[in-house]
Amino acid sequence: MTTALIAEDEPLLAQALQADLARCWPELKIIASVGDGPQALKQALVLAPQLCFLDIRMPGMTGLEVAQALAEDWPDDGPPFPLLVFITAYDEYAVQAFQAQAVDYLLKPVQPARLQQCTERLQKLLAQRQAQPAPQAMQAAMEQLRALLGSAPAAPQPRLDVIQAGVGSTVHMVPVDEVVYFEAADKYIRVVTADKEHLIRLSLKELLPQLDPQRFWQVHRGTVVQARLIQTAHREETGKVTLTLRGRPEKLTASRLYAHLFKGM
Structure with missing residues (x-):
């Protein structure tokens, strides 16, 4: 059974995503649903889900900050690093930029057809991971995260002297x-x-x-x-x-x- 965590600070959206996932992927088990970044990080480290659906903008920590913290704190001898899906209200242009990386994104409100595509992709990635040695899978996850963090640079500011x-x-x-x-x-x-x-x-x-x-x-x-x-x-x-x-x-x-x-x- 595949396990997942949902981190979404809007309860109605979290409930809708869980219901939609139950319809298109009945075998998927949601083991936690949280409403802020720190809880997402804590529960992911404790429960070690195979998938994390992370809202980009959450109280406490953004979805990107949670992803970075997970990469820092994931135990060396633990289970495989989770596949990350980001849920975002960004416009289509930004989403296209993010989708160029090897991490999936869902645009709010999540459309059933797009969620179906996402779940099919996740199932393929999970199957590929099972055939991959653990160090290679971790290295691939780190490369994805580096690309992800690099795709959202901060606005340039004058250099400090x-x-x-x-x-x-x-x-x-x-x-x-x-x-x-x-x-x-x-x-x-x-x-x-x-x-x-x-x-x-x-x-x-x-x-x-x-x-x-x-x-x-x-x-x-x-x-x-x-x-x-x-x-x-x-x-x-x-x-x-x-x-x-x-x-x-x-x-x-x-x-x-x-x-x-x-x-x-």
């Missing part, structure tokens, strides 16, 4: 070139240089478009490192990569999703 980190009545002017890495910490970002740390009240999602992607590499959903200050990258059997840094004693982990950045020349 200086980080203005406020502490009480004092503002510390930290040149971006001195930053070794940025790390998300609750509602703040840790700005780590060779000898100091600062906190700024900003999300990584807001900061990333202001950084030069050639200089600052995202290596985890909560970590961005200045590439020239990475000293070594050691690939683990799990697919993750351990990074050592110039000027800092700690080691950072690059997730499987970003391990492709570290290849010998």
Whole structure:
């Protein structure tokens, strides 16, 4: 029996999708239906469904953020990574751009004929996965997610040259070139240089478009490192990569999703 999770913050739409799935795929078992991103992530990790239907815009975390977090947190020795279907209210132009990737999309309101196409495609993909070694299936999933995240770039913004980190009545002017890495910490970002740390009240999602992607590499959903200050990258059997840094004693982990950045020349 194939299992699935539905994450949709509009209850009527969630109920309608579940009913439509029951009609076109009677063998499919919905093991959870949740209404926000954090619950989608939590339940997916606990229940390990084979499919996840994720609304793009949900409270707490978007569907894309849930997908990225799943890729980061999926257990190395766990079951196969779920196939992801995104449910979106974007216009047709955006949907066509997303459909160019190897992950399916459903446009709200979901049409029965389109859902039928989607379920047929999912059944074929599941059958192909059964004939695929687990590492290859995981690698294919990571490639899909990288393409997906790259298909929805943030709007370009002016590049930051200086980080203005406020502490009480004092503002510390930290040149971006001195930053070794940025790390998300609750509602703040840790700005780590060779000898100091600062906190700024900003999300990584807001900061990333202001950084030069050639200089600052995202290596985890909560970590961005200045590439020239990475000293070594050691690939683990799990697919993750351990990074050592110039000027800092700690080691950072690059997730499987970003391990492709570290290849010998």
